Amino acid sequence: MNGLTWKAGLLAVGVLCATTAAFAEGRDDDSEGASESGYTVSSRLEKKVRTSSKQDKSSLAAASTSSSAGTSAGSAIVGHPGRLLASNCFQCHGTDGRNGGFDSLAGESSREIIGELTEMRSKYEDDKGIMRVHAFGYSDEQLRLLADYFANVGR
Amino acid sequence: MKRRQFIEMCGVAAVAGVPALSLADDKKRSRSSSTPSSGVPGNTGANGRVVVIGGGMGGATVAKFLRLWGGQGVQVTLVERSSFYISSIMSNLVLNQQRTIEELYFGYDALKANYGIAVENDSVVDIDPTGRKVWLAGGKVLDFDRLVVAPGIDFDMLPGLDAGDYDTLFPHAWKGGAQTTLLGQQIRAMQSGETFVMTIPKAPYRCPPGPYERACLVADWLKKNRPGARVVVLDANPGIMAEAHTFQNAFDVIHRGVIDYIPNAEIDHIDRANRMVYTTMGAWNGRVINPIPSQRAGSIAADTGLVNVNDRWAGVDVLSYQSTVAGAESVHIIGDASATTQPKAGHIANAEAKVCADAITRLFAGMSPDPSPVTNSACYSPITSNTASWLTAVFGYDPATQTMKVVPNASGEAAAPSKNNYEQMNKWFRSLMADTFV
The missing domain is CATH 3.50.50.60 (FAD/NAD(P)-binding domain)
Structure with missing residues (x-):
């Protein structure tokens, strides 16, 4: 990769941040239990893409991909800003929060995931000691993004 | 010579034991719920060819997630000289006969079937980061847009x-x-x-x-x-x-x-x-x-000029794991071979691989890597035949030092070894290996 490409890349950081912010802001209009309220990943992403304007073409592509792929595979949430954060949970809770040795996270409401992690920060329980450490590893905003990923990934 | 002997031993074992991989259950599950490659989305806007050298914890994970996240436009070829991986994690339990070595074998069939990854069972002879080619011992030449090198470690005498x-x-x-x-x-x-x-x-x-x-x-x-x-x-x-x-x-x-x-x-x-x-x-x-x-990056890293830290490890930009060697910008190094502030271990190699896969996917789509990646290291250690402890840390990117730093309060170890931790250790291992190989 040459220097020019990196400069283009830096510009794209701005775009990405804007998209992330738009996604996060949009969260406030939505009910906490997004998956429970029944709207799909694709419609949700399309909505974000509309609000985040023309800048993020890859998310547009992502949205159309996810609508065709449905919610059977978590990979359908292409470009979700919580995806890479959420992947830190996959090692124990399974890829996309499915089929892991520990609690399944796929399709859990974001309210529940955030609630549990927040509670772990404030209360020490011996058998949840390792998760308590992880709960401190993410800002509230990061928790919201990764929880939103699992809420929308489909069971 | 050592390497050849090792491969020969693996070859013998492969005949005897590989079909009985310890992930048989996971494979069944993933196949029953999906047709081959169904985990791979269509074209996501990311298009390119990736060659991954090394099928250990980092290499297998990056291959899987490049397809899972990058979609059909990202072609992935995994080059691994052995026909299966033997886990170092849990291998101390072979010493006290709580596990057999065969229980630590993990093959590549699920990666091929579930994600459409091409696997070349061969050794690498040379790479050309500028011309973007990999030469295999068997004579094949692989073209790439991005190369991921995940060779693990080699040992001093x-x-x-x-x-x-x-x-x-x-x-x-x-x-x-x-x-x-x-x-x-x-x-x-x-x-x-x-x-x-x-x-x-x-x-x-x-x-x-x-x-x-x-x-x-x-x-x-x-x-x-x-x-x-x-x-x-x-x-x-x-x-x-x-x-x-x-x-x-x-x-x-x-x-x-x-x-x-x-x-x-x-x-x-x-x-x-x-x-x-x-x-x-x-x-x-x-x-x-x-x-x-004492240890250093797997020899392929040194042989191809990627080692530039303390004469032992491969320097990388931890936003993408791109090599810091001038002229090797098309090459990414993940896992134990790379020089980062993160520990050298399988669980975090899996996490680094995801950051790398995400970065390459973004680069292929004309974007830049995530500016604030998070990784985590976690492991359970048996202390006796029925108790274990754990150790974990969450790392976040620090722009000031351009390194991954432990997030405040987000590191710790078990209060005491326990039987419950031992049971959790088995769940952790099974999940980690499935997230990596299935």
């Missing part, structure tokens, strides 16, 4: 030992495999009152808690089966390098009288004939000697 000694007389067993089996046999051949001597190299080395875990498991087995036998731990470091609270307690209380822990013991040489280990803290005789040598 300790003074006094000859090439081949690790495979025959003094196994380090610091990679799961035939040496693990040999070391287990040597321990079982010990008599009451004899001594097991192990040496720990200066950090950084693979799996920081691993040597101390091994000392505990060997001590646990010896005191039950060979009363009066002892474990001597010769640590080149000034103190216990991971889970200091847990292991100090294990050495002083749980395995009291069985383990002698000697810090600051740097190896001068090993006397093969007299089975003596000479160190800066004195000399010890061992019925079994388990010298864990």
